[in-house]
Amino acid sequence: MSNILPWHEPLWQQTLSRHLPHALLLYGVKGMGKSLFAQYLTKTLLCEKKQACGNCKPCKLLKANTHPDLLTIQPADIGKQISVDQIRNTIQFCSLTTKYAHYKIVIINLAEAMNRNASNSLLKLLEEPPSNTLIMLISHNPMVLSATIRSRCQKLDFNRPDKKLTYNWLYERLDNQKHTSLLLNLSAQAPLAALELANSMDKRQELFNSLMTLSANDPVKIATSWAKMEITLVLKWLLSWTADVIRYSITGQTQYLINQDQIESLQSFSNNLNLQHLFKLLDLQQEAYQLINTNIKPQGLLESIAIAWVELKRRV
Numbered sequence: 001m002s003n004i005l006p007w008h009e010p011l012w013q014q015t016l017s018r019h020l021p022h023a024l025l026l027y028g029v030k031g032m033g034k035s036l037f038a039q040y041l042t043k044t045l046l047c048e049k050k051q052a053c054g055n056c057k058p059c060k061l062l063k064a065n066t067h068p069d070l071l072t073i074q075p076a077d078i079g080k081q082i083s084v085d086q087i088r089n090t091i092q093f094c095s096l097t098t099k100y101a102h103y104k105i106v107i108i109n110l111a112e113a114m115n116r117n118a119s120n121s122l123l124k125l126l127e128e129p130p131s132n133t134l135i136m137l138i139s140h141n142p143m144v145l146s147a148t149i150r151s152r153c154q155k156l157d158f159n160r161p162d163k164k165l166t167y168n169w170l171y172e173r174l175d176n177q178k179h180t181s182l183l184l185n186l187s188a189q190a191p192l193a194a195l196e197l198a199n200s201m202d203k204r205q206e207l208f209n210s211l212m213t214l215s216a217n218d219p220v221k222i223a224t225s226w227a228k229m230e231i232t233l234v235l236k237w238l239l240s241w242t243a244d245v246i247r248y249s250i251t252g253q254t255q256y257l258i259n260q261d262q263i264e265s266l267q268s269f270s271n272n273l274n275l276q277h278l279f280k281l282l283d284l285q286q287e288a289y290q291l292i293n294t295n296i297k298p299q300g301l302l303e304s305i306a307i308a309w310v311e312l313k314r315r316v
């Protein structure tokens with residue numbers, strides 16, 4: 001990515017027009033390109049010409065991931081926390097003098113994954129910010145961060161991109177362009193997530209078909225086939241369909257549905273369903289979503305969900 005993404009332009013101007021703070025909090029749903037923004041800002045600040053030229057020594061070091069004035073931290077593994085040791089290393093890094101530029105930069109990816117000790121430790125650093133240092137916290141879920149940490153950062157909200165810009169950007173990159181709006185709606189308007197999702201639309205249809213014909217099948221067998229797919233996506237889609245079925249059951253109207261390509265099937269599926277059971281199913285799936293990165297095996301979760309979908313029809 002050699003330049004900023006089109007829908008980042010207002011945030012970029014906003015960042016450059018102000019005095020650079022000690023800490024920035026970049027937040028917004030996954031797939032808005034927050035990390036790319038942080039990387040581009042890093043390149044720009046550390047470049048000898050302040051323009052991410054790509055040719056000067058700092059730019060080359062950045063490209064090789066060996067720039068000594070940049071530290072990037074994140075959880076050691078999916079589902080893991082950011083530890084207090086990682087923050088201690090960060091504090092240590094901030095106490096060193098810069099090697100090249102006159103700026104030092106820390107990027108904390110998935111900042112909401114800091115555990116309590118890590119968070120307290122970072123707060124101390126933010127309360128007495130080192131000079132010539134920019135700390136960038138990146139978060140999909142900033143409300144998990146402590147209020148005091150949030151209050152110490154200048155905030156950049158990525159959640160309201162210009163819809164025309166994101167639509168055009170995605171449209172130019174899709175093979176099947178008629179899905180452009182649908183993909184954005186399925187991805188909370190996040191263009192990078194939408195582009196990634198485009199590769200999974202066949203899987204989505206496969207899952208949908210298995211769901212619509214579920215009553216005739218064995219839920220355990222179905223859950224086994226679901227477990228072979230990416231669990232995060234499976235649960236996201238199931239949640240999205242459940243929410244649509246609820247929307248339709250309540251309003252009787254189709255224009256509010258997210259899954260606009262599956263309206264007819266969702267309409268006929270929604271026929272005569274018990275709203276209370278639907279909300280229970282929604283809860284069950286949301287709970288399962290919270291358990292994704294824990295030690296609980298997806299198969300068990302998916303079996304209970306498949307059974308709940310079967311029951312939905314049976315208990316009418």
Ligand SMILES: [Zn+2]
Pocket residue numbers: 046047048049050051052053054055056057058059
């Ligand atoms: Zn440069």
